[in-house]
Amino acid sequence: MTIQVTPIKAFTDNYIWAIHDNQHCYVVDPGQAEPVNQFIADKQLSLSGILITHHHNDHVGGMVSLQQRHQVPAWGPDDDRINGELQVVTEQNQVDLQALSVCLQVLFIPGHTISHIAFYNNDWLFCGDALFSLGCGRMFEGHPAMFVESLNKIKALPEHLAVYCGHEYTQDNCRFARALEPDSQALMEFCQQIKKLRAQQKPSLPSRLSTELKLNPFLRTADNDYQKLVQNHLKTPINDAITCFAALRQWKDNF
Numbered sequence: 001m002t003i004q005v006t007p008i009k010a011f012t013d014n015y016i017w018a019i020h021d022n023q024h025c026y027v028v029d030p031g032q033a034e035p036v037n038q039f040i041a042d043k044q045l046s047l048s049g050i051l052i053t054h055h056h057n058d059h060v061g062g063m064v065s066l067q068q069r070h071q072v073p074a075w076g077p078d079d080d081r082i083n084g085e086l087q088v089v090t091e092q093n094q095v096d097l098q099a100l101s102v103c104l105q106v107l108f109i110p111g112h113t114i115s116h117i118a119f120y121n122n123d124w125l126f127c128g129d130a131l132f133s134l135g136c137g138r139m140f141e142g143h144p145a146m147f148v149e150s151l152n153k154i155k156a157l158p159e160h161l162a163v164y165c166g167h168e169y170t171q172d173n174c175r176f177a178r179a180l181e182p183d184s185q186a187l188m189e190f191c192q193q194i195k196k197l198r199a200q201q202k203p204s205l206p207s208r209l210s211t212e213l214k215l216n217p218f219l220r221t222a223d224n225d226y227q228k229l230v231q232n233h234l235k236t237p238i239n240d241a242i243t244c245f246a247a248l249r250q251w252k253d254n255f
Contacts, residue, residue, distance in 0.1 A: 002021060002022075003019065003020070003021050004019075004020055004021070005017055005018070005124060005162070006020065007203050007205065008027070008035045008036060009035060010031045010035050010058070010062075013168040014029075014032075014059075014166060015164070015165070015168065015203065015205065016029055016031065016032070016035060017029070018036075019097065019100065019102070020043070022043075022045075023046065024046055024099035024100055025045040025047055025048060026047075026049045026050070026097050026099075026100065027047070027049075027050055028051045028053070029053055029060070029126075029128060029166055030050060030059075030062040030063055031058040031059050031060065031061045032061060033062030033063075033066045033069070036062060036066060037069070046070075046099075047070040047072050048072060048098075049099075050072060050074035050075070051074070051076070051126065052075065052086065053076070053116060053117055053118060053127070053129070054077065054115065054117070054129065055082045055115065056113065056129070059166060060082050060084075063082075063083070064083050067084050073087055074086050075087045075088075076088070077090075077115040078090065078115060079113075079115040089106045089117065090106060090117075091107060091117070094106070095119060103121060105119070106118070107119075107120060107153055107154070108150075108153075109153055109154065110141070110142050110146055110147075110150055111130060111137070111141075112128070112130050112136070112137030112138065112140060112141070114142060116129070118154070122158065122161075124206075125154070125163050125209065127154065127165055127166075129166045129167065131151065131154055131163065131165060131219075132165045132169045132170070133163065133165060133173060133194075133211075133212065134170060134174055134216050134217070135170075135173035135177075135216065135217075135218060135252065136151065136216075138249075138253060144243075144245050144246040148221065148242050155219055158209070159208070159213060160209070160210065161209045162207070162208060162209075163206050163207040163209055163212060164206045165206075168203060170204035170207070171194055171198050171204065174190070174191035174194055175255075176217070177191075178191060179255070180217060180233055181229070187215055190215055217248055221244035221248065222244075226244070227240075227244045230244050230248060231247075
């Protein structure tokens with residue numbers, strides 16, 4: 001039995017991730033129900049469950065409709081802003097995707113929202129809007145120290161993990177990362193690959209955690225040389241990972 005992870009497009013740039021074999025399917029962050037229903041109908045799959053990373057409507061908006069139609073469980077963070085029948089999971093809980101014989105660990109990674117979680121195993125990381133390829137989520141509810149701590153948890157995971165983010169933001173994030181490091185050969189080559197993929201209407205995701213550790217500005221804020229780079233570029237004092245992250249996030253918000 002081969003298990004695949006397939007992106008289902010939603011809204012303008014969201015991805016609902018479908019974890020499936022040739023019979024059963026679990027979906028991550030279904031902001032809309034119809035694309036999921038269409039996908040499982042086309043593939044002749046049965047929906048077995050729903051995973052939720054955070055409360056934003058573009059990640060949960062389709063959950064109630066899917067549960068009513070398919071009578072399936074859902075797992076997600078402790079947040080009363082999420083409607084539907086939710087089994088609350090916290091850090092180090094496991095979610096057993098029984099129909100696929102797959103088990104996922106839960107990671108608590110607040111910052112984008114105060115209750116944000118991720119799901120991972122030895123192959124995949126479903127990180128919602130906490131981490132993007134070459135970026136991270138806007139800091140809507142957390143604070144810089146919280147977000148840095150969350151990203152440090154992600155940095156400690158195995159480097160070979162495939163990273164499944166909630167949005168197709170990579171090309172825009174390339175512009176931001178290259179503004180800071182215009183002479184980086186590795187960054188230039190990566191961004192050229194992304195440009196080719198997007199020109200062919202192919203997803204830029206999943207990324208690899210190893211790639212993100214090397215190139216993602218928001219995962220490099222503890223690096224002294226990177227701190228100096230940010231300080232020189234923004235003309236603002238940077239003396240640790242938290243001030244570096246805060247400066248980068250503010251710059252990206254206005255980029």
